[in-house]
Amino acid sequence: MQPGFSMECRQCGRLAGFLDEVKARYPDYHARPVPAFGDISPKLLIIGLAPGMHGANRTGRPFTGDFAGILLYRTLYKFGFANHEGSASPEDKLQLIQCRITNAVKCLPPENKPEPREIRQCNGYLAAEIADFMSGGGTALLALGTIAHQAGLLALGLKHRDYPFGHGAVHALSAGSTPSGLKANGLTLYDSYHCSRYNTQTRRLTTAMFEQVFAKIRSDLATHQKTGD
Template sequence: MNLSSCRQCPRLADFLDQVRVDSPDYFARPVPPFGVADPRLLIVGLAPGMHGANRTGRPFTGDFAGILLYRTLHRFGFASQPESVSADDALQLLDCRITNAVKCLPPQNKPETAEIRQCNAYLRSELAGLPEGTAVLALGNVAHQAVLLAQGLKIKAYPFGHGTHYQLPSGLSLYSSYHCSRYNTQTRRLTAEMFEAVFADIRHYLDGPSLCPTSTSASPER
């Protein structure tokens, strides 16, 4: 599967063709994962944002959603710096990799069900390469369900909720959070404290309490 030349979803491919015409300096192609090849933490988002990853070519880079994500990654030792502004800045992920359930920018940021399923083969391949014990963080319900689909699991058996944690049959450890979108953070459906609490759980799972920074929240909201 060649991600960079993928056109398996006609609506998304045609939309990106138009974006490249309208904004020739934008990346406007399927956005590849970013981070280390052998992560202890894989983060799964929804899809590239128009003026974020679709512009820069790197997940959660250059848009509002990346502000809280990269700041929290840095706080918990998964990123070398707290801000991600461009694909060629000095930021490096540490023991971490970021990908999306859908690799192409969807119109109105809403991929269709068929597109999520079509793109799931890429996520399935990414998950298959992870060893037992790897933590997977799904940002939002679509990403949560995409992980379960890629693992061949029934969605009803693993319901989404902020702060949920499931040990999957494959040996992966699935954590989920509300997406760090502008809407969720500005309406305070997701606060920095809630987001940090999920990362505190992940860091505790990976390394134990001694290496986990103290979160500003007592516990994640379930």
């Protein structure tokens, strides 16, 4: 579980109230803030948007049980970041290798649209995750979509205008100016369109496009390992 994170968090009144409503309708659902999942010493940290209603909000594990997870975990397996491609439930014995997955917002938002103040409120959790990630030698951040991209930059004290989002974009990050003194030197931010049902069905994001992003990440990580950077 990430530093400072609590599944009992209710700091965002709108989200907490909505989760109460969801829990009443679906008593068996997780319907709480969703913790990160994966290797405790990752080289790659993937940032998604927020839990899906019948995915992570139901299962309590990022991208598990929904359509977006199918492409994500299949791709992670193909590039050696997972022990298998299944993503149906937390009991499927899925393990991530050198990889960890989190979300910019830990709670299910109404209509899958978190408000800017909710993204900012939750950003402290993400900043703590990135700090922990860096202290363990992690170097690659992957943002799935614009909101995740912007949340990652916010956590590092960096400006959006200096690192514009674009599918397939690769950003070598420089030092930030967060109050905690967190510095982004040595981190690379990779961008991809989110692997949502809408994006894949409209062909805005194809399997080939998604795999190209992971091929670049895998290649860069191998280079870093060889050079000791």
